[in-house]
Amino acid sequence: MKIQGNKMIWLLAVAFILLSAFRADxxxxxxxxxxxxxxxxxxxxxxxxxxxxxxxxxxxxxxxxxxxxxxxxxxxxxxxxxxxxxxxxxxxxxxxxxxxxxxxxxxxxxxxxxxxxxxxxxxxxxxxxxxxxxxxxxxxxxxxxxxxxxxxxxxxxxxxxxxxxxxxxxxxxxxxxxxxxxxxxxxxxxxxxxxxxxxxxxxxxxxxxxxxxxxxxxxxxxxxxxxxxxxxxxxxxxxxxxxxxxxxxxxxxxxxxxxxxxxxxxxxxxKCIRHYDYVVAQDGSGDFFTVQEAVNAVPDFRKNVRTTILVRKGTYKEKIIIPESKINISLIGEDGTILTNDDFANKKNVFGENMGTSGSSGCYIYAPDFYAENITFENSAGPVGQAVACFVSADRAYFKNCCFLGFQDTLYTYGKQSRQYYEDCYIEGTVDFIFGWSTAVFNRCRIHSKGDGYVTAPSTDKGKKYGYVFYDCRLTADAEATKVYLSRPWRPYAQAVFIRCELGKHILPVGWNNWGKKENEKTVFYAEYGSKGAGANPQARAAFSRQLKNLKGYEPVTVLAGDDGWNPVRDGNRLLDVKR
CATH class of the missing domain: 3.40.50.1110 (SGNH hydrolase)
Known part of the structure; x- marks a missing residue:
C-alpha cells in the first residue's frame, strides 16, 4: 500500500511527537x-x-x-x-x-x-x-x-x-x-x-x-x-x-x-515504585485489556478519593465513555499510550444514519474531576470532515502532557458549565480544531495547524465571563498551512484570548474571522496580550478584536475559579476540599 507524501509526513511527525515530547531520556x-x-x-x-x-x-x-x-x-x-x-x-x-x-x-x-x-x-x-x-x-x-x-x-x-x-x-x-x-x-x-x-x-x-x-x-x-x-x-x-x-x-x-x-x-x-488502583495492558500485565473495562470497574460516585488507572504503552482502538457516575478518575499513560478511533461525522451508524460531529468522538468524558496525563487522544479518520478525538463535557477536567490528534474538530469542549485546564499539551488540526461551549484554559500548550483554517471555534453562551484563554502557548504549523485564523465564532458571543503566545507566520495578519456574519463582530470577545513571533501583528488585526492593556481578571485562577475555587494551577489534580 502506498502512502501519499503528506500522509507520510504526518505519520512521521506524530511518531516523533509521541516518542520525544514531554520526556527526557x-x-x-x-x-x-x-x-x-x-x-x-x-x-x-x-x-x-x-x-x-x-x-x-x-x-x-x-x-x-x-x-x-x-x-x-x-x-x-x-x-x-x-x-x-x-x-x-x-x-x-x-x-x-x-x-x-x-x-x-x-x-x-x-x-x-x-x-x-x-x-x-x-x-x-x-x-x-x-x-x-x-x-x-x-x-x-x-x-x-x-x-x-x-x-x-x-x-x-x-x-x-x-x-x-x-x-x-x-x-x-x-x-x-x-x-x-x-x-x-x-x-x-x-x-x-x-x-x-x-x-x-x-x-x-x-x-x-x-x-x-x-x-x-x-x-x-x-x-x-x-x-x-x-x-x-x-x-x-x-x-x-x-x-x-x-x-x-x-x-x-x-x-x-x-x-x-x-x-x-x-x-x-x-523511588521508582508507583501504585494504581487498576492497570490496563494489552500484554496481560494488568487488570484489564481495555480502558473501558477499567472505567466500568470504578465504583459509582466514589467520593473524596481518586481512582487511579494506569494505561500501559500501546494503541487502544476503543470508543471510551466515562459516565457522570465515574467521578474522580485519574487516567495515566505510559509513553506511547494512544487511545484511538476512526469515526467521522458522515460515517453511518448501525441504523444507516450519519454519526454527526458529536457521535464521531473516540472518547467521551462526562464525569467531574477527571484527570489525564501522558495520554494521546487520536481520531485517525483523516481529512474527512468533522472527526472528534475527545469530547469533554465534564466540569473540572484537567489534562497534563496529553496529545490530541486529528484534522477537523479535534477537541470538542462540549459542556456549557464545564471548566477545563490543559497544561503542556499538544493539539493539532486544520479547521475549528478546538471548539465548543466550555470555559477552557490552555497553559504552555503547542497548538499545531496541519493546513489552512481556524484554530478555534468557540460557542460561548451569552453572559458567560470567559471562553478560551491561551497562556504562553506556541502556535506552529505544517509548511502547507499559510492562512490560518486564530478563531471564528461558532456562536455570536464567542470568546477567545491569547496571552503571551508565540504565533507562527501561518497566522494571518488580520488574525480573526467573523464566520461571514458582520453582526458577530458586535458580540464576540476576541483579544490578545503580548503576542510575539512572526504571526504577531497587532496593527493589522481585525478592527473588532482587542489588545488587552493588562491581565486583570485573566489570571488562570480567576478564569477557572467558578463558585468552588477550583485551582488546578496551584493544586494539581488533587480533590477539592469542598462538599459536593
Whole structure:
C-alpha cells in the first residue's frame, strides 16, 4: 500500500511527537526475574486468567525501571541452569541492574532433572546466582516461594505436590479446615540462609503470602488462585481448581505486597515504585485489556478519593465513555499510550444514519474531576470532515502532557458549565480544531495547524465571563498551512484570548474571522496580550478584536475559579476540599 507524501509526513511527525515530547531520556534500570511458574509470564490463549506475580510487576514501577521476566513454568534452580536459561540472563546483566531470584516449588520435585536438596545443592545454585550477578555489577535479591493454598493438614512431613483438579472428576475431597499448612518445608530456609551468609537482600515472600491467604481464609482465598468454574473460560472448558497458581487478581495482589516489601528493603527501587488502583495492558500485565473495562470497574460516585488507572504503552482502538457516575478518575499513560478511533461525522451508524460531529468522538468524558496525563487522544479518520478525538463535557477536567490528534474538530469542549485546564499539551488540526461551549484554559500548550483554517471555534453562551484563554502557548504549523485564523465564532458571543503566545507566520495578519456574519463582530470577545513571533501583528488585526492593556481578571485562577475555587494551577489534580 502506498502512502501519499503528506500522509507520510504526518505519520512521521506524530511518531516523533509521541516518542520525544514531554520526556527526557533517562537511564533505565532492569530488573531481571528468574524463577518458576508462580513468577512467570503466561500465554493468554483462550482467555487464560493465570498470571505469575512477575508478569504484572511492570505496573508497579515507573518507566525508569524495566522488567525482564525470564521465570518459566516448571523450572527449578537446577533446570534453569542446565537448560541455558541462566547463561542467557547473566549475559545481559549490567552494573546497577537487579536480579530477583525465586525458586523452590520445583526443586521439591522428585525427578532428577529438577530435584535439589535444601542445605546443599539448592543452596549452591542460589549462591551461584548471587555471586555471578555481583561479578557483573548487578544486585541480587532472594525470595522464597509463595505459599500454596493448603487448608488440609498433611498426613506426614513429606513435601506436598502441586495438584490441579478438574471440578467434578474426583469423588471425595479432603475437608478443609481454617488453618493454612506449610508445604515447602526446608526449601523456604535456603534463600534466607544464603542471603544472610552472603549479605543479600531477602524478601520472605512465603510469610507475606501466608499471612495474606490465612487472613482471607479457606473460602475468600480461592479468589487469588486458579479456581475456574466450568464453561466460563475457553482455556479451561471443564473448569480448574489449582491451589498453587495465581489468577489476575491474585498476581496483582501478591505483586503489590512484594513491592511494599521492596520499598522497605531497597531504597533505590523505592523511588521508582508507583501504585494504581487498576492497570490496563494489552500484554496481560494488568487488570484489564481495555480502558473501558477499567472505567466500568470504578465504583459509582466514589467520593473524596481518586481512582487511579494506569494505561500501559500501546494503541487502544476503543470508543471510551466515562459516565457522570465515574467521578474522580485519574487516567495515566505510559509513553506511547494512544487511545484511538476512526469515526467521522458522515460515517453511518448501525441504523444507516450519519454519526454527526458529536457521535464521531473516540472518547467521551462526562464525569467531574477527571484527570489525564501522558495520554494521546487520536481520531485517525483523516481529512474527512468533522472527526472528534475527545469530547469533554465534564466540569473540572484537567489534562497534563496529553496529545490530541486529528484534522477537523479535534477537541470538542462540549459542556456549557464545564471548566477545563490543559497544561503542556499538544493539539493539532486544520479547521475549528478546538471548539465548543466550555470555559477552557490552555497553559504552555503547542497548538499545531496541519493546513489552512481556524484554530478555534468557540460557542460561548451569552453572559458567560470567559471562553478560551491561551497562556504562553506556541502556535506552529505544517509548511502547507499559510492562512490560518486564530478563531471564528461558532456562536455570536464567542470568546477567545491569547496571552503571551508565540504565533507562527501561518497566522494571518488580520488574525480573526467573523464566520461571514458582520453582526458577530458586535458580540464576540476576541483579544490578545503580548503576542510575539512572526504571526504577531497587532496593527493589522481585525478592527473588532482587542489588545488587552493588562491581565486583570485573566489570571488562570480567576478564569477557572467558578463558585468552588477550583485551582488546578496551584493544586494539581488533587480533590477539592469542598462538599459536593
Amino acid at each position: 533517562k537511564p533505565v534500570v532492569t530488573i531481571f526475574m528468574i524463577g518458576d511458574s508462580t513468577m512467570a509470564n503466561k500465554k493468554m490463549d483462550g482467555g487464560n486468567p493465570e498470571r505469575g506475580w512477575g508478569m504484572v510487576l511492570p505496573g508497579f514501577f515507573s518507566e525508569d525501571v524495566r522488567i525482564d521476566n525470564h521465570a518459566a513454568n516448571g523450572r527449578s534452580s537446577k533446570s534453569f541452569i542446565s537448560e541455558g536459561r541462566w547463561e542467557k540472563v547473566i549475559s545481559k546483566v549490567k552494573k546497577g541492574d537487579y536480579v530477583f531470584i525465586q525458586f523452590g516449588h520445583n526443586d521439591e520435585k522428585a525427578d532428577s532433572t529438577r530435584h535439589t536438596d535444601p542445605g546443599t545443592t539448592f543452596d549452591d545454585n542460589l549462591r551461584r546466582f548471587v555471586n555471578e550477578t555481583r561479578a557483573k555489577g548487578g544486585i541480587p535479591v532472594l525470595f522464597n516461594s509463595i505459599v500454596r493454598r493448603n487448608f488440609v493438614q498433611p498426613k506426614d512431613a513429606s513435601i506436598a505436590k502441586d495438584i490441579r483438579r478438574i471440578p467434578g472428576t474426583s469423588k471425595e475431597q479432603p475437608k478443609e479446615g481454617t488453618v493454612l499448612f506449610d508445604t515447602h518445608g526446608a526449601y523456604l530456609d535456603s534463600p534466607r540462609n544464603v542471603a544472610k551468609e552472603l549479605g543479600v537482600t531477602f524478601i520472605d515472600l512465603n510469610k507475606i503470602t501466608h499471612d495474606l491467604v490465612q487472613g482471607l481464609g479457606p473460602v475468600e482465598s480461592k479468589k487469588l488462585f486458579m479456581f475456574v468454574e466450568p464453561n466460563r473460560v475457553p482455556a479451561f472448558p471443564k473448569g480448574r481448581e489449582d491451589n498453587t497458581h495465581l489468577n489476575i487478581y491474585g498476581a496483582r495482589t501478591v505483586a503489590g505486597l512484594v513491592v511494599e516489601a521492596i520499598g522497605k528493603e531497597i531504597p533505590e527501587l523505592a
